[in-house]
Amino acid sequence: MQKRPKKKVACHGLRRLPTLFCLLLSLLLLSDAAAAPPATPRVLILNSYHQVYFWTDGIMQGIKDIFAAQDLRVDFFVENMDSKRFYDGLEGEYLSRLKEVYREKYEHIRFDVIISSDDNALLFLLANREELFPGTPIVFCGVNNFQDALLAGHQGITGVVETLDREETLDAALKLHPGIKRIALVTDTATTGRANREQLKELAARYAPAVEFVFFDESGSGLTYAELLAKAAKLPPDTIIYYSDFHIDRDGVNFDDQRLVAEKLSQVSGLPIYTNYASVFGLGTVGGKLNNPVFQGRTAAEMAVSILKGDPVANMPVQKQSPNKFMFHYSQLQKFHLLDSKLPEGSIIVDKPITFYEQHRAKVWIITILLALQSVVIFFLVHTVQQRKRDARELVRWGQIFENAQWGLAMGDVRTEKLISVNQAFARMHGCEVKDLINTPEQDVYAPEARPALAEHIREVHARKQYRFESIHLRKDGSFFPVAVNVATIRDERGAPLYRVVNVEDITARKATADKLQETMTRLAALNSLASKVVASLSLEEVARAALHELVVVTGVDFAILYVLEDGGLVTVDTYSRPPFSRKSDTEPHQAGVCLCGLAAVGRPVYSDDIHADARCSLMECKEAGLRSFAALPLLEGSKVIGVLGLASLKERRFSEEADFLETLAGQTALGIQNAILYDQLKQHAENQEEMVKERTGELEKRNSELERLNKLFVDREFRIKELRDEVAKLQRSRVTEKRHRDTKEEGTKRISE
Incomplete structure (x- = not known):
């Protein structure tokens, strides 16, 4: 049972031996590559001039300062072109030989960045970089008269320009x-x-x-x-x-x-x-x-370090000011x-003589500081004693100020949210006695509708050293008044809030002034809008329509009507109503002196708070339409009445209290109507003139035809006279000829007879 698996392993191992060998070799190579230290960056410094030259030496010093401060290990290569002493132009033999020298020296060396100093080095690199150092970033410095066109067509080049002030x-x-x-x-x-x-x-x-x-x-x-x-x-x-x-x-x-x-x-x-x-x-x-060469070198070196750290050259614009x-x-x-x-x-x-202070600055400062510290300690002790006396007097004075101030002051406890102290002005402002407000919840002095916002105001007070807001306070008699509240927080040594000191100002008068100012601004805007509308056209009907619409909008009336005065009567030009109200237009002219508009036609405005109770309103159209208050305003051209503007509302309204504003609106409307009337008159005059010209032209054409007829008769007569004269001349010549023949004949007969 144990031998069979061993045979399988051995068999498979023989088949996979090449693969395992390649894998092990790859791992060894990768581990060597990871363990190898990174290559030392190579930097070429190409100087236009020679090393002992002051300017070049300063640039080199600046480059060394930056690389030393970076603690960056760099393999430097320095080439001095010595072009101040040996130079025959960019295409000359000298630079051509340098090019061949650099080609042989650096054929197998690739630089990470090139730093060039001054003009000739940069120009040399621009002409030969792709051949000698292809793709290598360049940082230049000390270049005079730099123009962006110099780098046109070149990539990976930046630097600092040398400018002279x-x-x-x-x-x-x-x-x-x-x-x-x-x-x-x-x-x-x-x-x-x-x-x-x-x-x-x-x-x-x-x-x-x-x-x-x-x-x-x-x-x-x-x-x-x-x-x-x-x-x-x-x-x-x-x-x-x-x-x-x-x-x-x-x-x-x-x-x-x-x-x-x-x-x-x-x-x-x-x-x-x-x-x-x-x-x-x-x-x-x-x-x-x-101009400082050390700074030029430092700036160029800083850019080169950034490039070595991986920053793209494209993100480094040329610095054009030294x-x-x-x-x-x-x-x-x-x-x-x-x-x-x-x-x-x-x-x-430079080289200014050193003063005693500059030579012994440290000692002078030590002695000065010791004397100052001694003086501070003495001053502090004296000040502490005096301060305690002043604090006692200050507390008395602030207590008197608090009690007798003419503006409302109060202090509230942060923990209980109650008033713990108020002055006479604060109590008087709220219609109370001081004792009535002590231990009263702070929110009780605010109107009910203002209380929901108190929590947010308190958060703002605690977040800031001082906070100001506007609100509405409540008097003892239940009336309200607007206030400006300025709150400061008193904190303990740990910064936790203890008390809130409140300064309250009644801003009723200020609010009224602001409302009045806003009303004035609104009326000025209305006048401006009306002026722009009435001058937009020269047609009487269009001016009237635009003016009435604008008047209804800016004054808020329900009905407006505009009359012009013709032959002692008021003729309706147009009306405008605020929907859904409507009133039928007048079909007959109003007689001057009759009803409110007729009374205004004599040159003075007429106001009625209730036309139903006003005997001067003798016509029924406005009453039947349900109008209540009416203002009739004459439209004046100097002292001459040219029309009447009527404004009416369904609800009772005291137009007389708005007299100045309404009469100003009427004056602006009058200007537009006057312009339109003048335009119509000029237009009618032009039409009359045109008709007269046509009549005169007809007469001239008729007379011209008669002159042509007479001229033709005259010409025919002249031709006839000429023909008669020709006939007479012909007869005269014939008679002369006959006479000559006759005389000749008689003379011949006479000679024959002789």
Whole structure:
């Protein structure tokens, strides 16, 4: 029984041996891979210039600071292109050789991120990254004149731009030297120098003509070191120097040590020198708003660390503004007698002599603190004694204030929800004596409809230090009045509420004022609405219809009617009723002076609280319709009555108390009616003029026809006269011819006879 299973196992094991071997091998490989430490990230730092150059050294220092603080193990590779001393353009032989060197060195090395410093390194990478370092993220820094178009078509590139606050530096310099007439500008012919020169040319227009910009290198072809110093020695005293660039002269000499230029320039010229570069700060320069290479390096390194930690480059926009700071050298400020008070706010003064306080700051603070503590203890003891005396007097004073205050004050116990103290004003406000309210439940002073909200108000009071709300209180006689309640909670040392102090203000007058203000605003809105409706059309019927509808809405009346005055009688233009009320329209004109509307036609408003008891209401239409109160308002054009507006209600209403508002509405309606009447008159006048023009045109056409007939007769007569004249001329010529024949014949006969 035991041998048979063993045989089966052995048999199956032989068949599955290759599979088990592969499985065991895979597990071993996986365990080795899991146990292997992660690969050390590789970072390439590509500097445009050389290591000992001040700017590059500062950037490297900033990069080291960030990676050291991160405690991140990184395999660094550093390449210095040295393009300030050796450079023949992006397509030149020098960079082509560097490209081949980098290709051979890093053919089998893949970097996790590349940090480039300054323009030439970034331009080199943009041209060659896909060939040398395909797909590797790039973080640049120290790039001048950055434009978004520079990165067009490239992915995985970000960085920090180097910006120079030249304008702010020059503004600060001119403020420190108000008599300056010109600024002498130091530039070179390197890539960065040429770009800076163009920007300074553009900036010159802002200061012209008050301040002249003069370049040492007027032609832009470069200067030798000797030529630069010679020109500096000839500068007039009303000049300051702005040091932009001089890293290489016309003869190709490199000036890595800026002391050879900046300090010598200061000595030769004797003039203040300002700059935006930290590389020449302190070398005979006064200062300026300086660009800091260390910060450039730190910012680029922070971005590189984020990339190494997995953050996508697409989430890191290019930082286009450097946080430059104003820095000035103390010795130069003293040399040119410049006041600290004229320096920009937040300026840093370097190498300023250390004062006694700055030298012994810790000791001064320790002694000061000890003396202060001693003074505090003495003061506290004296204050405690005095405070107890003041507290006693304060309690008496507050007791007097509480009792004699003219506003209602009360105190309630949180546990019992009862009033434990009230002043005279509070009791008087509620029509009670003080003793009547002591130990009374707090809710008893509130109107019944206001009590359900008390629980929520109490929760808010306990949640806040102070709470204000409005409510309704109840007097002893059962009447109500609105109040503003301001509550503060008094708590024990553990923060638990003990008492509620209540300040109650009767706001009856304030409420009345608010209601009056709201009524005024409503009426103003009604006037505005009515004005817009009556000017929307020039048709009398449309104006009347719109005005009556709006009047019924804003005044709340049940019926409105509008008459116009024609030939001494009132003619109905339109009526409007609030459904379901209706009243038949007048078919006959009202006579002026008859009934309420007829009385208003003489120029004064007429009000009736009850037309059924008013003998002036002599016509029956309104009474039969069930109307009760009526207001008849004349519509005036100056002092002339042009119509009457009638407003009526089914219930009794004192229209006379609303006289000002109603008469203003009538005046607004009158303007619309007046405009409509004028429009109708103008329209009728235009139609009359048009008819007269038609009649005159007919007469002119008739006379024109007669003139044409006479002209035709005249023309026919002229033709006839011409024909007669032609016939007469023809007869005359015939007679002359006959006479000539006859004379000839007679002469011939005479000759023959002779």
